[in-house]
Amino acid sequence: MLSHHDRTELAKIERSLELSDPDLATALREGRCRKPRALRTALLVALDIAAVTLLVVGLVLPDPGVTLCGIIAFTGTVWTHVAGHRL
Structure with missing residues (x-):
């Protein structure tokens, strides 16, 4: 006490x-x-860049698997941004 x-x-x-x-x-x-905002923002930007790069590479290459992965990654980043604004 x-x-x-x-x-x-x-x-x-x-x-x-x-x-x-x-x-x-x-x-x-x-x-x-x-939550540390700076770290979260940097991570989201890195994921955005990776998803867009994967999507562009998938569209340039004749491989539908890479394109599908790019679409899924881009959808995930959009969902993460929307969910992050609600927190």
Whole structure:
């Protein structure tokens, strides 16, 4: 069990966190993690580039399997972008 002094100090830290970063305080209170946006955005851009490249290569080559993979990859990236905006 915490002492009165420790509880007081923790309350001060909590109030300071509420004022400085309310989103983080809410996330900590609710037990959910904030997602790193920069890493997620970089990963989505890399997947977009890979999917478009695969689709273009599939259209240039006479191989329907590569084209199908490009279409599936492109569909997946579009779905990921749409799902990401809802979070």
